[in-house]
Structure formats: structure tokens, C-alpha cells
Amino acid sequence: MRILVYGAGVLGSYLAHVLVRGGNEVTILARGKRAEQLKSNGLVIRHYFQRRNTVDRVNVIRELAPDDRYDLIFVVMKYNDFPTVLPTLAENQSTNIVLVGNNADARGMQQKLQEKSSSKKNVNFGFQLSGGLREESGRIICIRGGGQMIVGSLEGGITIKPLLEQAFKNAKYKLTYHEDMDAWLMSHLVMIVALNAVSFLHHGDLNQASRDNRLLKQAIMAMDDGHRVLEKLNYTITPASQGNLARKHRRIFYYGLKFIHKLSFMKFVDGSFNEIAALLDSFRKLKEQVDVATLAWDALEKRTMAKFVARL
Numbered sequence: 001m002r003i004l005v006y007g008a009g010v011l012g013s014y015l016a017h018v019l020v021r022g023g024n025e026v027t028i029l030a031r032g033k034r035a036e037q038l039k040s041n042g043l044v045i046r047h048y049f050q051r052r053n054t055v056d057r058v059n060v061i062r063e064l065a066p067d068d069r070y071d072l073i074f075v076v077m078k079y080n081d082f083p084t085v086l087p088t089l090a091e092n093q094s095t096n097i098v099l100v101g102n103n104a105d106a107r108g109m110q111q112k113l114q115e116k117s118s119s120k121k122n123v124n125f126g127f128q129l130s131g132g133l134r135e136e137s138g139r140i141i142c143i144r145g146g147g148q149m150i151v152g153s154l155e156g157g158i159t160i161k162p163l164l165e166q167a168f169k170n171a172k173y174k175l176t177y178h179e180d181m182d183a184w185l186m187s188h189l190v191m192i193v194a195l196n197a198v199s200f201l202h203h204g205d206l207n208q209a210s211r212d213n214r215l216l217k218q219a220i221m222a223m224d225d226g227h228r229v230l231e232k233l234n235y236t237i238t239p240a241s242q243g244n245l246a247r248k249h250r251r252i253f254y255y256g257l258k259f260i261h262k263l264s265f266m267k268f269v270d271g272s273f274n275e276i277a278a279l280l281d282s283f284r285k286l287k288e289q290v291d292v293a294t295l296a297w298d299a300l301e302k303r304t305m306a307k308f309v310a311r312l
């Protein structure tokens with residue numbers, strides 16, 4: 001199957017590796033230095049827990065022309081980067097697209113893709129359960145268990161399921177279909193924004209963050225605020241356990257967070273505060289639509305954004 005991975009960062013690189021090993025004809029769209037590194041060194045990945053390195057040769061393109069046709073396109077980038085590539089994707093004649101990553105505006109993006117395209121697009125959303133970082137050399141440190149993507153559409157059913165099944169048929173990778181992908185993404189946003197605020201306020205020092213009991217408790221209360229906003233907007237918090245932990249089992253959640261922050265591999269899970277700031281901004285607009293008190297969320301947002309702006 002001809003597959004394009006648009007975005008050659010941490011998650012896109014691992015996804016491309018899986019698809020190559022699964023026997024697909026994979027092309028990566030990369031830019032600048034990243035494109036050079038991929039062309040000269042191939043796709044170099046250190047699989048951290050598996051304690052092995054892999055190198056794959058892939059086709060690399062720098063631009064997507066309107067008449068380049070792929071059976072499937074995975075767009076894997078930060079939330080704040082998606083808008084820059086939507087016009088190119090809309091103009092391209094391929095129809096099956098999965099936007100992979102954090103997303104606070106899945107509906108708006110789907111609409112833009114469909115409005116600007118001359119043919120019908122099957123737009124889907126995914127979230128790959130892996131993490132990691134990119135070293136200066138271009139090597140990816142990949143933190144993962146088996147390799148898994150939660151995937152779904154905004155309509156519930158997923159029309160490209162047969163295509164996805166075929167693409168991953170010979171790959172060691174699990175696809176988990178979700179009936180309400182928007183709710184999954186929005187729930188994830190609430191959790192990840194609060195947690196990233198904690199680490200950002202501690203300059204990325206997770207050990208230090210794990211000792212800031214007050215801030216961890218505030219983050220849990222902020223998550224509960226965020227969940228209330230979502231509920232008011234008729235979202236179902238998913239997974240439900242996330243909502244319950246933040247509302248009913250705060251003590252367990254608190255100790256769980258302390259523990260997670262201490263895990264040594266967590267320093268490789270590379271968040272970008274530019275993305276978090278963009279997610280916060282979108283969430284603020286949603287919050288304005290409902291009448292829900294969000295004291296903890298607002299206080300956390302104010303503190304982190306003040307630090308973020310000061311650093312610009």
C-alpha cells in the first residue's frame with residue numbers, strides 16, 4: 001500500500017518504521033535538516049525499552065504535489081502545526097487522511113479539509129501511544145510498549161477501517177477504534193495540559209515537580225474543572241477512569257502522579273509548550289461558551305502562561 005507519513009518527528013518516524021516493516025511502500029514528507037538526515041542516514045530509531053536500534057530506508061519528499069496520490073496519509077505533528085498543512089492536504093487528490101496527535105479542534109480541521117477540497121475526503125483522527133524525543137543527530141529515542149494507535153472519526157463509524165487493517169496487517173501494532181474520538185482527544189487535552197503546566201513550572205525537572213505537592217493537587221483540581229467544562233458541552237470523559245480519578249479518587253491520583261513523575265524514562269517524553277499554549281488557547285474559547293467555575297484551571301493557566309510569555 002502506498003502510504004505517506006506527513007511529519008517526520010518523534011511519533012511520525014516510529015509510525016513510518018512500523019509501516020515499512022509491515023511491507024508498505026512508505027514515503028515521509030520532511031523538511032529542512034530533517035529531510036537531509038533521513039536521506040543520508042535513513043530512519044534511525046533507538047527503541048528504549050526493547051534495547052535495540054533500527055534503521056530503515058524510506059522515500060523522502062519535501063513537498064506534496066496536488067496530483068501525488070497515496071492510499072493513506074497520516075499527518076503526525078503538533079496541534080499548532082496542523083493548520084499550516086491543511087490547505088496542501090485539501091488540494092491533494094488523496095482521499096484517506098488520519099490526523100495523528102493532540103487536537104482541540106478536530107471538527108474545525110475536518111471542515112477546512114472538506115470545504116477546500118474538490119473531492120470528498122475521509123478524515124479521521126488518531127493518537128499514537130508512544131513518546132520520545134529526537135536527538136541532534138536525527139536519531140529518535142522511542143518510548144513505547146507494543147505500539148498502538150487509538151483511532152476514530154467524528155461520525156462514530158470509521159469507513160477506512162479495511163484500509164487501516166490492511167496497512168497494519170503484517171505490523172506489530174495495535175489499532176484501537178474509538179467511537180467518540182473527539183471526546184477522547186478533548187479528555188486527553190485536559191489531562192495533558194494540566195500535567196505539562198506542572199513540569200513547565202519546574203523547568204522540565206520532573207523530580208522537582210514530583211515534590212511540589214501543592215502544585216500536583218492543584219493540577220488534579222484543574223483537571224476536574226476541565227472535565228466539568230467538557231461535560232457541560234456534552235462530552236463524555238473518556239476514559240471514564242480519568243474523570244473518576246480527578247473527582248472521586250484524588251488521593252490515589254495524587255500518589256500515582258508523584259510516582260509517574262519519578263519514572264526515569266519520563267524525561268524522554270517530549271512535550272512542547274508551544275503546543276500546550278495552543279491547546280490552552282483553544283480550550284479557553286470552549287470554556288467561554290459555558291457557565292462553569294474553573295478556579296483551579298484558571299489559576300494554573302495564568303501562572304504557566306505568565307512564565308511562557310516571559311520566556312518569549
Ligand SMILES: NC(=O)C1=CN([C@@H]2O[C@H](COP(=O)(O)OP(=O)(O)OC[C@H]3O[C@@H](n4cnc5c(N)ncnc54)[C@H](OP(=O)(O)O)[C@@H]3O)[C@@H](O)[C@H]2O)C=CC1
Nearest residue numbers: 007008009010011034077078081084101102131132269270
Ligand atoms: N513526543 C512525545 O513524547 C509525544 C508526542 N505526542 C503528541 O504527538 C503529536 C506529534 O508529536 P511529535 O511527533 O513529538 O512532534 P514533532 O515535533 O517531533 O514532529 C512533528 C514533525 O512535523 C514536522 N512539521 C511541522 N510542520 C510542518 C510543515 N508545515 N510541513 C512539514 N513538516 C512539518 C516537523 O518538522 P521539523 O522536523 O522541521 O521540526 C516535525 O518533524 C503531538 O500532538 C504531541 O503532543 C504524544 C505523546 C508523546
Ligand SMILES: CC(C)(CO)C(=O)C(=O)O
Nearest residue numbers: 102192196269270271272
Ligand atoms: C503532550 C505530551 C507530548 C507531553 O506530555 C504527551 O505526552 C501527550 O500528549 O500524551
